[in-house]
Amino acid sequence: xxxxxxxxxxxxxxxxxxxxxxxxxxxxxxxxxxxxxxxxxxxxxxxxxxxxxxxxxxxxxxxxxxxxxxxxxxxxxxxxxxxxxxxxxxxxxxxxxxxxxxxxxxxxxxxxxxxxxxxxxxxxxxxxxxxxxxxxxxxxxxxxxxxxxxxxxxxxxxxxxxxxxxxxxxxxxxxxxxxxxxxxxxxxxxxxxxxxxxxxxxxxxxxxxxxxxxxxxxxxxxxxxxxxxxxxxxxxx
Amino acid sequence: xxxxxxxxxxxxxxxxxxxxxxxxxxxxxxxxxxxxxxxxxxxxxxxxxxxxxxxxxxxxxxxxxxxxxxxxxxxxxxxxxxxxxxxxxxxxxxxxxxxxxxxxxxxxxxxxxxxxxxxxxxxxxxxxxxxxxxxxxxxxxxxxxxxxxxxxxxxxxxxxxxxxxxxxxxxxxxxxxxxxxxxxxxxxxxxxxxxxxxxxxxxxxxxxxxxxxxxxxxxxxxxxxxxxxxxxxxxxxxxxxxxxxxxxxx
Numbered sequence: 001x002x003x004x005x006x007x008x009x010x011x012x013x014x015x016x017x018x019x020x021x022x023x024x025x026x027x028x029x030x031x032x033x034x035x036x037x038x039x040x041x042x043x044x045x046x047x048x049x050x051x052x053x054x055x056x057x058x059x060x061x062x063x064x065x066x067x068x069x070x071x072x073x074x075x076x077x078x079x080x081x082x083x084x085x086x087x088x089x090x091x092x093x094x095x096x097x098x099x100x101x102x103x104x105x106x107x108x109x110x111x112x113x114x115x116x117x118x119x120x121x122x123x124x125x126x127x128x129x130x131x132x133x134x135x136x137x138x139x140x141x142x143x144x145x146x147x148x149x150x151x152x153x154x155x156x157x158x159x160x161x162x163x164x165x166x167x168x169x170x171x172x173x174x175x176x177x178x179x180x181x182x183x184x185x186x187x188x189x190x191x192x193x194x195x196x197x198x199x200x201x202x203x204x205x206x207x208x209x210x211x212x213x214x215x216x217x218x219x220x221x222x223x224x225x226x227x228x229x230x231x232x233x234x235x236x237x
Numbered sequence: 238x239x240x241x242x243x244x245x246x247x248x249x250x251x252x253x254x255x256x257x258x259x260x261x262x263x264x265x266x267x268x269x270x271x272x273x274x275x276x277x278x279x280x281x282x283x284x285x286x287x288x289x290x291x292x293x294x295x296x297x298x299x300x301x302x303x304x305x306x307x308x309x310x311x312x313x314x315x316x317x318x319x320x321x322x323x324x325x326x327x328x329x330x331x332x333x334x335x336x337x338x339x340x341x342x343x344x345x346x347x348x349x350x351x352x353x354x355x356x357x358x359x360x361x362x363x364x365x366x367x368x369x370x371x372x373x374x375x376x377x378x379x380x381x382x383x384x385x386x387x388x389x390x391x392x393x394x395x396x397x398x399x400x401x402x403x404x405x406x407x408x409x410x411x412x413x414x415x416x417x418x419x420x421x422x423x424x425x426x427x428x429x430x431x432x433x434x435x436x437x438x439x440x441x442x443x444x445x446x447x448x449x450x451x452x453x454x455x456x457x458x459x460x461x462x463x464x465x466x467x468x469x470x471x472x473x474x475x476x477x478x479x480x481x482x483x484x485x486x487x
Contacts, residue, residue: 134287135327140317140345140393149344153331231331231373 008201011192015205018185022213025102025174025184026167029109030117037117044122063115068108068173075108076101076180105177109170116166124159125151157229164221168214175210185209238263238428239397244283244293244304246276253279254290255452261397261430266423268439268460269432271449272475277432278324280449281401284430285321286312298396317346320390324402326382328374334361334385335370338392346393360388364418380411387418391427398422400431436479440464448472 040060043052063071084096128151136146156163178187186206193202239261246254253276261267269277282288284295286307293304297318302311328337338357342348348356361367364384374382383403390398403419404412416438422429423442433439439446439460446463448456448471456469467473 129327129330131323131325131327132329135321135323135329136340138285138287138316138319138321139341139389140313141341142313142345145344149340150329150331157331231333232375233373 004196004198004201007192007196007198008204011189011198011202012205012208014192015185015189015209018183018188019209019213021102021182021184022171022174025105025109025177025182026171028106029113030167030170032106032110033113033117036114037121040114040118041121041125044118045125060115060118063112064119068112069176069179071112072105072108072176072179075111076104079104079107101180102177102182105174105180105182108180109174112173113166113170117163120159120162120166121155123162124155127158128154153228157225157232160221160225160228164218164225167217167221171214171217172210175206238298239284240296241284241304242294242296244280245291246279246283246288247291253452254283257449257452257454259284259430259447259454261428263396263428264426265428265444266442267430267445267447268443269430269447269449270434270436270439270463270475271455275449276452277449278401281321281399281430281432285316285319285399287321317393318396320393320395320398322383322386322390322398322400322403325406326374326379326386328382328385328389330374333371333373334366334377334388337374337385338389341389341393356392357388360392361385363391363421364388365414378411379407380414383407383415384418387415387422391422397428397430400429400433402432402434404433404435434479436464436476448475450475 040056043050043056044060046053080096080099087094087096132150132154133143133146136150137143141149174184175186177184178190181187183191189202189206190199193199241257241259244254244257245252257276257280259267259280269280271277279288283290283293283304286304289307290304295302295304295315297315300311300314302315328334329340332340335354335357338360339350339353342353342356343350358367358370361370364387366381366384366388369377369381369385374385377385383406387403400419404415407415412435416435419429419431420438420442431439431442443460446457446460447454448463448467448469450471456463456467456472463472464476467476
């Protein structure tokens with residue numbers, strides 16, 4: 001077997017050019033999911049019974065219990081036709097099938113991350129001592145102020161390792177976006193390879209690409225955790 | 238100034254408070270004594286609505302409140318006038334000593350930062366920790382943390398400070414520094430309600446001692462009356478059990 005070095009290097013640049021797509025597929029769903037995930041986490045942490053608990057827990061269980069490939073296939077085959085039917089019913093002159101498929105990728109990954117992120121946040125908020133909220137309320141803070149100034153900063157530090165895990169998994173998971181014809185790192189490499197059957201070289205390029213991105217993400221999270229958790233300094237000694 | 242009447246509180250089947258009345262006038266130091274499980278802490282927590290009483294009325298200055306059906310707005314009003322010192326300090330872990338004191342002022346009461354820092358430093362000075370202002374709770378000893386807790390309480394100039402066993406979680410050698418701070422506050426005429434097991438301290442600072450057992454007030458009066466001439470048999474047995482140990486501490 002011969003490695004085509006020229007192809008290896010050329011394709012690496014093509015893969016690099018697709019890095020922004022992979023980053024967009026990671027960051028946009030994470031940001032879009034955050035408010036929903038917070039809401040779900042707080043609902044599930046409430047004491048006693050709440051009307052919302054059952055559907056919300058069912059949603060989390062459903063997402064966690066199905067492979068993301070399946071979620072992608074389901075939504076990508078259902079949603080466009082559904083939207084198309086709606087557009088027709090409301091007589092909008094919009095062709096849904098012209099939309100950039102990345103739009104559907106955002107939706108799938110956001111729906112997926114909402115469930116996973118809510119679990120990360122739930123365990124993080126659960127780890128903050130109950131007394132912190134009591135003390136904040138006694139100091140004259142409202143519940144919202146207590147969450148913003150006291151509970152959230154502490155919960156985020158606890159959440160950092162899991163959040164890093166989730167982000168890295170999402171970065172790797174975005175490689176499945178090629179199923180929706182999104183031109184991310186994996187997809188462009190595969191397309192390049194298909195002209196001359198240089199799959200090994202193309203996969204090697206993608207491989208290196210993901211390792212670099214994921215390593216950078218891990219380093220960033222490490223620094224973020226150290227910075228946000230600096231109040232724990234003497235405990236770590 | 239602060240009057241609480243007829244508080245009842247039940248946890249599942251367990252009746253913890255069975256009709257407790259307590260009155261606190263301005264400048265009073267009310268010390269609540271009693272064996273564990275007598276409902277002292279629950280009483281204090283109900284007074285600040287950390288627990289919701291099943292029944293009871295509160296009169297605070299001109300405000301009167303049904304303690305069971307109280308609205309969160311009313312709770313907010315009461316909490317602006319009171320402060321609470323916790324058994325396990327409950328300092329905000331993500332804030333420095335100074336920020337612990339100023340957060341209630343800046344966020345809770347909308348006081349400008351420079352003014353709040355000034356008030357906060359004064360409060361820390363009072364508890365002898367001005368040089369620890371930039372330390373996080375994890376860098377402070379238990380006694381220092383509790384003193385910051387007290388600074389946080391006095392900084393908001395509350396009408397009454399509630400102390401829930403402020404020295405129970407401390408190493409014996411650190412108890413003294415915290416009690417000294419509270420004694421100083423008593424001298425300055427601060428109004429306080431203190432739940433404690435420190436008998437000698439109670440006798441020193443109290444203007445009024447309340448002895449509780451089994452969710453009820455058994456006896457109350459000036460410390461001299463309660464410690465030297467207790468009327469009720471329940472009080473006598475409690476003091477007999479506690480006081481001999483105190484001899485070693487003196």
